[in-house]
Amino acid sequence: MRLGADRVRVRVPATSANLGPGFDALGLALALHDDVEVRALGSPDVVVDVTGEGAGEVPDDERHLVVQALRAGLDHAGAPQSGLHLVCHNRIPHGRGLGSSAAAVVAGLAAARGLVAEPQALSDDVLLALATELEGHPDNAAPAILGGATLAWGGTGSVRAVPLDVHPDVAPVVVIPPTTLSTKAARGVLPPTVPHADAAQQAGRAALLVEALGRRPELLLDATVDTLHQEYRRSVMPHSLALVDALRSAGVAAVVSGAGPTVLALARRLEGGGTDADEAIAAAFGGAMGGWRVLPLAVAHGGVEIVAAANG
Structure with a gap:
């Protein structure tokens, strides 16, 4: 599969998992977002610029979690890899239980969806499966992908999720x-x-x-x-x-x-x-x-x- 675009910008919400008794299953998306801009390069270089949360602390090369997830998404879709320039505007605090790593993984996978010529190859179900493979459990990834409250179940390779109603109060x-x-x-x-x-x-x-x-x-x-x-x-x-x-x-x-x-x-x-x-x-x-x-x-x-x- 070829790339259909060479630039993409994605936005992903913070999430809270468990919600008390729903351990590794329930999650809730929260209106605090990271924004990621990706540009495919003609060179093999990888450059990651980070502002906000994690600036100066997270890797700025191939080890960056968004880059790793993007590469996994492109590989799954059979699309070519390239050099990358990422600009990450982070608002989700790191290491505090608000789904920052899931947000990075989902952002990278969604960026791959935006770059490939056939985005249906990276459907929400595929994104959830790939994110669970990278994260180890789906409780944060599911609301980051679907929004709102979610219930996720299953393991690597067979994970599923459904949205749940949230009362306006x-x-x-x-x-x-x-x-x-x-x-x-x-x-x-x-x-x-x-x-x-x-x-x-x-x-x-x-x-x-x-x-x-x-x-x-x-x-x-x-x-x-x-x-x-x-x-x-x-x-x-x-x-x-x-x-x-x-x-x-x-x-x-x-x-x-x-x-x-x-x-x-x-x-x-x-x-x-x-x-x-x-x-x-x-x-x-x-x-x-x-x-x-x-x-x-x-x-x-x-x-x-x-x-x-x-x-x-």
Whole structure:
């Protein structure tokens, strides 16, 4: 297959995975986006310019995750490889459980779709399968591709995902700490087995969460009870779990976002503006934020988007 364009620009949202009990399955796209511009070069050079999050920290050559994913997409489509110039405008914080690596992978795969002459070769289903292969699990990749809330299942080579309804009163708020935590470290403290009673409770709460997200947001506090992963991670993110405890005690459906250490509040919109989490978050910090940031973020109902593709 030949290339149909030599320039493409894509936009991809942040995501929050798990949402409490939906470990490695549920995810939510958030209106905080990375923008990536790609130009195919006639030379074999690879140049990556990064502004915003990760600038000066991420690789600026073939090792860059967007480049690796783009190459995987071109290979899958049978398209020729080329030199590349990438300009990445990053807004998604790195290492904080907001899907920055999934965003990079999905951005690279979508860029490949925008470059090839037959974009249908890289359908959403193909993007999800390739992203899962690169990421290891689909919980962030699915909402990054499809937007909104998603439920993903299956393993490498057979992964699938479906969109879920999100009630208009659901108003996500993320509370981002100044510290980072790798997914590897967060997964490293999880036990190989859990008690049968915990697993049974988790299944019920995950099922309830689908109903609460879509139709009954007043049930979100009960629906976000987790027994599978958050408590085991307290040792590597004690401040995040302390904040989750404080918010839940105040009636706010708070969870660890993905592998953390960001905290996600699945708050409810108030008629006069703001959310039911605002006062509880303010009270938890007592006016001393200590480097934490509070970001109210709308649900991103659209997933990754090819903003423009053209020949130079």
